[in-house]
Amino acid sequence: MAALFTMAVQIERLSLMDMLAAVGHASARARLSKLLLDFRARLSPLGLVEHDVFDLPLTQEMLGDLLGLTSVHVNRTIRDMEREGLIARSDHRIKLLDVPKLQSLSPLPLRQLAFEPAWLPQPA
Structure with missing residues (x-):
């Protein structure tokens, strides 16, 4: 269990490092x-x-905290992305309308994490 927890922490650490770089x-x-x-x-x-399509139950203030932006700037950016046909939103649901374009805008490529738990000891 400790090894799985360590792997989860490392995956989260990589994500946080990527966001900090961005x-x-x-x-x-x-x-x-x-x-x-x-x-x-x-x-x-x-x-x-x-x-x-996925649920995104975060407020614009929370998104701003994650991104290092004000909630006003988050709101403006979301509206611009909606107008450009990149995303659509309804309540707390987000639909990514143009994934390739979003990928081209993203400052870092998505990591393809591979976790193979075969090396873990079998439970007793």
Whole structure:
């Protein structure tokens, strides 16, 4: 169990390092694109993404805290991305309408994490 927990912590650490790098060098659109793609990548294996739609129960203030932006700037960026046909939102649901374009905006490529638990000891 400790090994699985360690792997989960390391995956989270990589994600945080990527977001920190993005905050230092990327535009608001790029940061938001990276965050939305990251949410999609994390939620997909759990079966929580269907046709590029997922729940995002975070306020714009929370998103701003994650991205290093004000809630006003987050709101403006989301509206701009909606107008451009990149995303659509309804209540707390987000639909990624143009994933390739979002990927091109993202300041860092998504990591393809591979975790093979075969090396873990079998439970007794």
